[in-house]
Amino acid sequence: MTDQVANNYWRMGGITITDVEDYVYSMLPPRDEVLTEMEADAAKNKVAIVGPAVARVLYQLAIISGAKKIFEMGSAIGYSTIWWARAVGARGQVIYTDGDPKRADKARGYFNRAGVSEQIKIRVGDALEFLSEEKEQYDIIFNDVDKTDYPRVFRLVLPRLKKGGLFITDNVLWSGRVAKPNPEAETKAILEFNELIYHSPDLFTTILPIRDGVAVCIKK
Numbered sequence: 584m585t586d587q588v589a590n591n592y593w594r595m596g597g598i599t600i601t602d603v604e605d606y607v608y609s610m611l612p613p614r615d616e617v618l619t620e621m622e623a624d625a626a627k628n629k630v631a632i633v634g635p636a637v638a639r640v641l642y643q644l645a646i647i648s649g650a651k652k653i654f655e656m657g658s659a660i661g662y663s664t665i666w667w668a669r670a671v672g673a674r675g676q677v678i679y680t681d682g683d684p685k686r687a688d689k690a691r692g693y694f695n696r697a698g699v700s701e702q703i704k705i706r707v708g709d710a711l712e713f714l715s716e717e718k719e720q721y722d723i724i725f726n727d728v729d730k731t732d733y734p735r736v737f738r739l740v741l742p743r744l745k746k747g748g749l750f751i752t753d754n755v756l757w758s759g760r761v762a763k764p765n766p767e768a769e770t771k772a773i774l775e776f777n778e779l780i781y782h783s784p785d786l787f788t789t790i791l792p793i794r795d796g797v798a799v800c801i802k803k
């Protein structure tokens with residue numbers, strides 16, 4: 584494992600014991616030049632990307648479910664977006680959303696270099712607002728926005744998701760803080776969100792304890 588993977592900002596921790604986490608990352612095949620550069624960029628500039636272990640899960644879920652249309656909420660420099668775009672293939676579409684125009688510019692450059700620009704529509708602004716204005720339904724909605732907004736995202740998602748579609752959310756274990764006393768605002772919001780997704784009659788939910796916790800919900 585390179586030092587960049589072993590010690591970097593996006594890897595997080597606190598869920599799986601460090602030795603096991605090291606082992607999981609050591610098994611990952613190398614990524615291509617663009618993704619490798621993005622991982623280094625994210626580590627250097629403290630951008631909280633999902634990283635390669637979670638990205639592979641996202642890619643697999645899109646392939647298994649045959650997803651062609653994906654709405655991503657909180658895309659940053661576009662790392663997870665590229666994995667989605669490669670999973671949906673040339674005839675698929677991924678909506679990139681981020682509130683930071685500088686990150687969107689950077690993402691655009693990476694999409695060109697990765698050869699996936701055709702499949703990605705870039706929208707700069709509030710992802711929740713964009714989703715609420717959507718007329719279409721998606722095969723996958725991926726939620727990676729500010730954690731205090733997670734309960735609000737839950738309330739917007741169901742009408743925009745196809746029956747059988749996947750609602751996937753990153754950071755639902757929040758470095759283990761969900762299981763500790765005295766939660767602060769972000770942890771409280773994640774705790775509320777996790778209750779909502781597990782108890783919704785419209786969703787079937789599992790939390791995968793990989794990296795910082797990934798919730799996978801199927802719309803019934």
Ligand SMILES: C[S@@+](CC[C@H](N)C(=O)[O-])C[C@H]1O[C@@H](n2cnc3c(N)ncnc32)[C@H](O)[C@@H]1O
Nearest residue numbers: 632633657659662663681682709710727728729
């Ligand atoms: C964790 S990063 C996303 C990382 C990305 N999903 C990846 O794994 O490559 C979160 C991003 O969401 C953006 N963001 C947070 N709240 C947002 C909102 N309500 N609307 C749009 N973007 C938002 C931030 O600007 C930040 O770039």
